[in-house]
Amino acid sequence: MDASCLHFDSALQLLQQAGVVLPDSEPYSAVWIQGVIDALCDLSSKDPLTGLVNRRSFEMGLSREVDRVARSGESALLLVLDIDYFKAVNDNYGHGAGDLVIQAVARAINHVVRPMDTVARVGGEEFAIILPNCAGGFGATVAERLRERVSGQRVEIAAGKFLNITVSIGGAFAPQWVRSSPLIWMERADRQLYRAKAEGRNRTCLEHLVDSTVTAEEKGMLFAIAQDGTIAESQQQGTE
Structure with a gap:
């Protein structure tokens, strides 16, 4: 197939607006096309201000981690961070100053976490970290x-x-060996974040791993999985 017949105009315009530099190779060559694809993937998965994972990619990673914990039983922590009094920064010094503060926090997070951890900017001044x-x-x-x-x-x-x-900072552990959901896990971490704010800000509040409870929704999901497994086993025995 002749790659020159493909329409890259919109993609190239988008990449140019984002300041992306493509490989210095023959247009429509395999190397050049791969560079366009990689650049578009980066653009769709990362926050342009900080270079961190964006909310959509974060939510996909959170779903994968929930599944992994349910299968492996290994502990995993979700941290959510909120910049204290960020509105006052924007109001008093402008949004440019706010952007500099957000970038500084992103750099600080990256200096502390492990390479295996997922760091995301999930809102204006809110960040989240998945620690498997x-x-x-x-x-x-x-x-x-x-x-x-x-x-x-x-x-x-x-x-x-x-x-x-x-x-x-607020944090919650994913319940081990339980089929939870990203929404429930995020709500748990958010509750700890609200507690940190209510107790005066500039502090960390984590749900203790040993104190993690299984919610009614999680019990229902666990029961449904167990029931499905029982039904499947019965059906298999009936065919033998």
Whole structure:
């Protein structure tokens, strides 16, 4: 097939607007087309301001991790972070300063997490981190390191003008050996984030792994899976 008959105009315009530089190779060659595909994948999965995973990719990763925990029984932690008093930054110094603060927090997070962890910007000033195979004590340590890393830096928003920023962090562990859902897991972490804010901000609040409870929805999902398995086994025995 002659690749030159393919229509790349819209894709190239989109990549140009995003400032993407394509491989320096013959247009429509295999290397060039692969570069276009890779660039489009990056553009669709990453937040343009921070380079972190965007919300859509984060939600896909969260679903995969819920499934993995249900199958393997390994612990996994979800952390959600919110920049404290971020509205005041935008109101007092402008959205440009707000962008600099968001980028600074993203860099701070990346300095603390492991390569295997998934870091995402899921809202204006809200971030989320999926930490697979994360023990209870390790999760609390990471969350506190994140908080300290952010609070220990000064963000330059203009020549000679610096801001001290803090974050509130909430976290919840995925229930092990239970078929949960991304929504329930996110709600658990959000409740801990709200608690951190209510208790004064610039703090971490994590749901203890040993105290994680199975909700009514999760019990229903677990029962449905068990029932399906029983029915399937009965049907198999009936055919033997």
